[in-house]
């Protein structure tokens with residue numbers, strides 16, 4: 001695609017799913033786009049997620065009553081939540097905001113805004129992979145949440161009612177139906193909730209890779225360096241200080257995932273971004289594993305039948321951006337996954353840790369930088385960046401071109417904190 005003459009150049013900081021989706025959308029608008037990343041495209045959080053593309057995944061993480069569950073999670077070796085105690089003092093301000101979000105008005109507002117952001121994600125991915133010749137990377141599948149205990153299932157239904165009231169349909173599965181959908185599942189699981197109109201990426205990393213190949217072949221430029229400083233100039237341009245040189249750009253998109261707040265703060269904008277570190281284990285076999293993408297509700301991890309084998313992915317660990325990965329977390333996921341699918345063929349496994357970019361109200365920021373309209377922010381998608389990426393990219397392109405955003409983005413504003 002050739003850039004429309006006269007359109008300014010855009011520099012996108014970050015080549016995860018948010019940055020690269022946005023870069024493609026900006027390119028389509030006719031901007032000359034450069035992507036800068038210290039890693040190769042898709043090597044950070046977007047590398048190893050569970051691949052879920054489920055529009056209905058819109059309930060915030062902070063829910064009323066959750067406080068009472070947290071101690072139980074924290075003190076279980078195989079619980080879904082970990083806090084590194086040395087990190088706890090740094091986490092307190094974020095935690096306070098997180099807990100303040102646990103009221104029904106906020107839950108309602110967040111759920112509605114995320115449903116709008118996610119509504120067309122599956123269709124948009126289907127269109128995209130057709131365009132880039134990567135149809136195998138998006139698979140249609142229901143998402144099934146699985147429960148062992150009736151009380152947990154009933155408790156979940158009362159929460160899912162929020163979605164039902166907003167028009168999201170789901171099916172309740174009893175034991176025979178659970179078995180029909182997931183024949184290899186352990187008989188410990190008796191109940192399920194099934195969401196249609198969704199699917200998964202069979203390889204989220206390869207998806208970003210394919211998208212960046214298209215970006216480059218359409219004339220995009222990729223600079224493999226770290227942005228150390230971002231500074232609006234006296235004149236027209238914004239100066240980006242890289243490791244070895246400075247570059248000027250007329251417009252900038254900050255899509256730097258869990259590191260975005262560092263760049264925002266250089267622009268004088270405080271954003272309470274935290275990282276919820278997550279883990280995966282990918283077994284190189286699929287025999288005896290899940291048929292659909294499923295969520296183990298008690299331990300909050302997903303099992304996905306990917307192209308390279310079965311992936312178990314989950315865990316929220318608060319330990320900051322610098323602490324090395326704790327391999328025990330991945331080992332626990334593998335143990336739990338094998339219990340869930342006892343017939344799963346043994347194979348080699350690989351593990352991984354990624355930094356989710358999380359805001360305390362579970363919504364991303366998709367907005368102009370408050371003090372500079374030449375800079376756009378798109379980050380903080382937390383547990384749902386793959387789901388949120390296609391519409392985020394569309395919104396970025398609309399903001400950049402001065403068009404009315406196609407959905408209401410007031411809930412994603414950068415000044416709400």
Ligand SMILES: Cc1cc2nc3c(=O)[nH]c(=O)nc-3n(C[C@H](O)[C@H](O)[C@H](O)COP(=O)(O)OP(=O)(O)OC[C@H]3O[C@@H](n4cnc5c(N)ncnc54)[C@H](O)[C@@H]3O)c2cc1C
Nearest residue numbers: 014016018044045046049050052227257278384385386387
């Ligand atoms: C275990 C796990 C499971 C998940 N499962 C799902 C799922 O099923 N579905 C879903 O929708 N989401 C899921 N997620 C969340 C999803 O992966 C993230 O929301 C998404 O990847 C975030 O994308 P991003 O582009 O914002 O960030 P990233 O992919 O982290 O990309 C940010 C990029 O910015 C670069 N960068 C940062 N600072 C600088 C700088 N100063 N200079 C240059 N480059 C910089 C980084 O190197 C990085 O490449 C999961 C996450 C985890 C950890």
